[in-house]
Amino acid sequence: MSPLLAEVTQLVVNGAMSGAILAVPAIGLTAIYAVLRFPNFALASHATIGAFAGYIANAKLGLPILPSVIVAFLAAGAVGVVSDEVVLKQFRPAGFITTAIASIALTIALENIVRFGFGNELRGYALPIERDWRFGPIRVGPQQLQNLAIAAFTMAALFCFLTFSRTGKAMRAVADNPMLASIKGINADMIGRLVNFVGMGLAGLGGMLIGLDTTIDPLTGFRSILSVFAAAVVGGLGSIPGAVIGALTVGIGEELCLLFLSPDYRSAVGFVAILLVLTLRPRGILGQRAY
């Protein structure tokens, strides 16, 4: 393999892996959007909360990574239900603009609660140091593969839940046509709570997976929110398969840009992707309509 080809392959592999991780919070965002019809910027702080809940479980209580990831999901999901019930739900009648502004205020409020408790310093999870695995010229970290497996398993579980379970079908029904769903006796309030639990739980899990690669601090969620929104918009806001495709696109795009950009500009790539998609195909790859 020529060195350039090897480099490109390596970047695509890295991008696919970070894209798979990105897909987890992007699915959460797009699911909440599909049911509740507003871009929930509070996703950022819930990713941070998940990352810190996982950190407490892993680094403080000494749990292994897998149970810690579940803790991250449950904690962020629970906070998501409560914060929606107490704060964001009140805003829905006022329209999506007010709700979106409230959600960004909420994200800063929650982020500062985390900052109050943990301060600003960077924290790392308790991870064994392992040598990268080599496949020819391609190198892959075992931790990355584990993250990939967790992300893939989460997505598969979510897919089964939405396709086969009664509640999952009810959720899709509300997203598809709230009026018809209510005629069929589906409790939209309950579905709203459920989608917040699952969506914010996914955000928390995603926050922890992002943190496993590097370190965490109160800004962990906010720093990645641009990429998460880019994934959801590129795939089509409201479409779950779209979020996965969008996340892979953004993930690989961010990596490939390293060929001619410094890594510091990575998250700007997401913004460029948003602009490109909104100019060329506003509804995204799999979305329905954007106007």
Added chain:
Amino acid sequence: MENYLIAMAVSAGIYALMALGVNVIWGLAGMVNLGLVGFFAVGAYVSALLTLKLGLPIAVGMAAGAVVTSVVGVGVALITVRLRGDYLAIVTLGFAETIRIVASNAIWLTNGTDGISGIAGPYRSRLSPEAFNMTYLGIVVAIVAVAYMFAERLRASPFGRVLRAIRDDEQVAAVAGKHVALFKVKAFAMGAAALGLAGALYAHYTSYIAPDIFVPLLTLYIKLALLAGGLGNNRGAIVGAFAVVFLLESTRFVIPLVPGVSAVQGAALRELLIATLLIVMLRYRPRGLIPEQLPRIPVPSSTGPVTST
């Protein structure tokens, strides 16, 4: 103490200018801008770089800051104008973050996270610090006054009326034959110009700018100022800006008095307070404390009762 008060008045004036700009975008046209700090940053950087690197006069730098920001605003608005409003929210937020990323990393241009220092201030070298503060306050007051008059004219003009119609119901405005997209882009451009000018004013006052200054929290301050004063209400925007600066500064003095709270925790408490306040205001006073007063539209007096045959 006097200097401190003047400095606070200057920052309140700068906030007021931003609130006036956002009032056109959000209050009149009903468009959401979650990244107004990004526009503020563009104005600050453009003016600072032009005066520092090309040696242009400060007034030219400030004007250029406003114009460039306005053009950027047109770009942002054009991309999303035909889409649902939530896309504008996403794009503006992304814009502000991207500006911060570029400002932190384009070291050759912006000096990265170290920021740009030594930005010229008008007559700074010839005046004592006190006199400079007073002069600058005068400049800010004059600019805010002009912006206020402009905003008032805009509000009462047919243009402002169309913007309010678009805010209240886009389709009705379109049916009435108004080019909705064009009006929205124009409103966004005007608001962005005020934000850019505010950024330039900030840069030349403090003489130092860095990416850390342009955080999303600043966006919340301005939203709060606008809500405190009343959305769509220009006098309210100015009053609200002063109220927010007063609140911010008083918490700066009060929070250190709370026992057992470290500096980081104090800062966190402050941000928490601002965010909570914004949520509460949005919830209970979504049109602000002082509601918008619609300009009177003279109704032609009818000449006697209408008779039907």
